[in-house]
Amino acid sequence: MTTSIHLFLSDNHHASPESLTDQANLRFRSLNHKSLECLRRDELVSFFDETTSEYVGFVDRHLLADTTQLNQLHTLELSAEQPEVCLLPFGDSKPLIQSYECLPPLAASLAMNPFQHAVVLIPRSAFLSLEELPDSGELLWQTVILLAQAGMKSQLIDSIPLTRTTNSKQQFPALAPQYPGLDRDWLLRTLRAYQPDQDLSSISSPPDATALKAGLFCIHDYLEESHQFSQSVEHQGRHHAGDYWHHIMHRREPDYSNAKYWSRAVGYHPLHDILPAAVQPLFDLSQSQSVLNWKNRFLQTNRWSLNAFVDCCEECETSQDPELNEWARKIQWMEMQLLLQKTSLDAATG
Secondary structure, X not given: OOOOEEEEEOOHHHOOHHHOOOEOOEEEEEOOOOOHHHOXXXXXXXXXXXXXXXXXXXXXXXXXXXXXXXXXXXXXXOOOOOOOEEEEEOOOOHHHHHHHHHOOHHHHHHHOOHHHOEEEEEEHHHHHOOOOOOOOOOHHHHHHHHHHHOOOOEEEOOOOOXXXXXXXXXXXXXXXXXXXXXXXXXXHHHHHHOOHHHHOOOOOOHHHHHHXXXXXXXXXXXXXXXXXXXXXXXXXXXXXXXXXXXHHHHHHOOOHHHHHHHXXXXXXXXXXXXXXXXXXXXXXXXXOHHHHOOHHHHHOOOOOOHHHHHHHHHHHHHHOOHHHHHHHHHHHHHHHHHHHHHHHXXXXXX
């Protein structure tokens, strides 16, 4: 059965009105904001209160190369009886897809902000059932997390091609981050409250479940908190995931010698076989000699070297080369997301 959708787009001064066509089950509305992060609580609540559509969707207009692709949303058949948060990934959003395929529901919602990687449709009834909606600078992401906490399922929909614009730069975590500001306190509280045993369907390896929480802290730059959890399970777990997160945490402090100590504690990890093939396309796309200088060191053995990447990150710090730094941040993002997924799998299958 076809359900109705009300889709809100930011950055309306770039949108041409004729590119989007209202239909019986699909309505569009432009927002007077350059970014979805500008939405405030009262404004968001009013959107859900005033619409009669069963699903309310949001997308940052500047992320899409072709807004006419959104007209195809009218073909979606979504359940009104058993509503779910629906994510329609952009074509280059493999990390988001893998997260929602591999991670337990709440961890998937915490791993990354889905609005940077997809069109997100939220069931109106589920949103209105939320008892409390705090105000924050990332209100929509927080809403998806709150719905996951309430038991709302999510589904990936890849039947509609959505192309990300080539000039939209994704923001990847810094190699050596500052501690997040007060505007992220809502996320810190949520991560502290996260209980893997309430999210994973089963736990066969408790140390890896603890490492999963360490990984979530690390991905979002809470290095001290990540350290507490990774250190508590050192040398434990199916593939020593806690030691791997301990290694990444020290690399990002940055404490390069300590990071290399923990790389030895990790030993072999299945990611070492996966990362070279995952990184190869990033070398192929780069024209920077400072990036290509690392190609042989990373790819010649078909086995990822943790210490080589430590050296690369140290060169980024000393050289301040912007192209190498951006490339390394992409690698780090890929590494952390893949490690989070593998940590979750190890926790469940031990």
